[in-house]
Amino acid sequence: MIFTIAKREITSMFLSPLAWVILAVIQAILGYMFLAQIESFYVLQPQLLQLENTPGVTDIIVAPMFSLAAIILLMIMPLVTMRSLAEEKKNKTINLLFSAPISITQLVLGKFVGLLFFIIILTSLLMLMPLSLLLGTELDMGKLSSIYIAMLLLLGSFAAIGLYLSSLTENQTIAAVSTFGALLMLWIIDWVSDSLGGSQGVISYLSLLKHHQPLLEGVFKSSDVSYYLLIMLLFLGLTIRQLDGDRLQH
């Protein structure tokens, strides 16, 4: 049942030009970034040779590229998630799902799995660029998979937050703007933490960036992973609650 909904979700996504445009734009921007990174690697190469314990190609090219990808996707993911529930509400197609023999949990998970599919397609396409370096050099596959997992977790959290905010409104623009606001807030929340003494720990724990950076560097901590899993769980739970409540209020 979850996969039926997910399949419809992904079909509709790719039937509209939006998904294609998003994939194309991200691929173009990051492709350019990738080339620029390779260029700078050539410049740095002579100096790197003189150092001991030098950072490798993965650190110099791939990690910064995905660090930028995260920021670009922070702006773009709201456009992907905005329609998922808001559009159904606006077109009243949500009634079809409410009157079908499925639970709200299945409905929300179906939507989320649909978004995850899109995320997997997106990150896999991006991954092809660093993988193309295998033609000429060796890559740190452990770091690369850590980066891939980091992107999936990060974008999964973006999607869960976006899904929740999309369930709050019928208006897609409002869903997109509020999702962008929420994501940006969670991104920059630790900027103040340096000047705050005691509560620093809590606030910096909330930051999406704080947990993303170590994973990009290949430091795989379970606390970072569980942070993302908790975010997803929390917002999916809130979405289920919200849709249940919708039937009460309307």
Add this chain to the structure above:
Amino acid sequence: METATDSIAHHQPLVQVENLSRLYGDTVAVNQVSFKLNRGEVLGFLGPNGAGKSTTMQMITGSLAATAGQITINGYDLIDEPIQAKSCLGYLPENPPVYRELTVDEYLGYCARLHRIAGNQVKAALDEAKQHCGLQDVSSRLIGNLSKGFQQRVGLAQAIIHQPPVVILDEPTVGLDPIQIREIRSLIKSLGQERSVILSTHILPEVQATCDRVQIIRRGDLIYNASIDELNQRGKGNHLTVAFKQPPGQQALADLSGVKAVNVVDPQRFQIQFEQDDFAQKLVKTSVEKDWRLFELIPDNTSLEEIFVELTTADDVTNKPVEADAT
């Protein structure tokens, strides 16, 4: 054990609604409505705009939670066993819930799988639903490009694709042309032979043409509930429209025995309200005797409309406003 519950379910009404209420803030949309729907029955749900028809239907289908009351579908409580209850339902909301970017086949296939039709039976279910609703020729067209009438039919196909025992249709003929309306009505009638149908509408002839039973709802209160035969009986034949080539005059007609009232429609035509059963025969006889030259005699069968107007515009004294202390 299983067979026992099955046989109980068989004797129960398919849909049982008890004391169903729904508040929107302080506004009472549906107030303590109770009714039953039996197997093989087409129930017409009538009411003026904003009477609570759609709200009631949304609650029965689980799109809207009830403020109070209980709904049982095919023996399953809608709150305790929502999945089983909903799998007995097909629902066409006021706006057909279609995805404009999908083709008819894609959409109906999705609906079939949502309603747990096994993968190898989807195609057969699709073909049957399309054939029922006359959609074979538009199978591969985008729903967004279809006319309103066809979208409505797609919505209807979606509601019957899993062959549910209960079909709930919210104003199914809105936006259709007269030929399509006739087709949909005959479709509803044929559905009513195997399944139970709840049909909401404010078009009275539709109810007379398709339903076995009528319920009228006004401002959330269920105010009338009768079988269509009863209804036809109730008003049958106490009105006649007659026309004469040599009209005798209003007074002469009013003086005939059994006449309650006479209205002049035009100089030749009168509408007569009478009390006796054999009045029509007597009138013909009298007309021949007195050479009035009767050339038209039509029994008026507007009973449902009268009852509807009478009930829905009745004095509001009985309909007290909601008391504020309800909160």
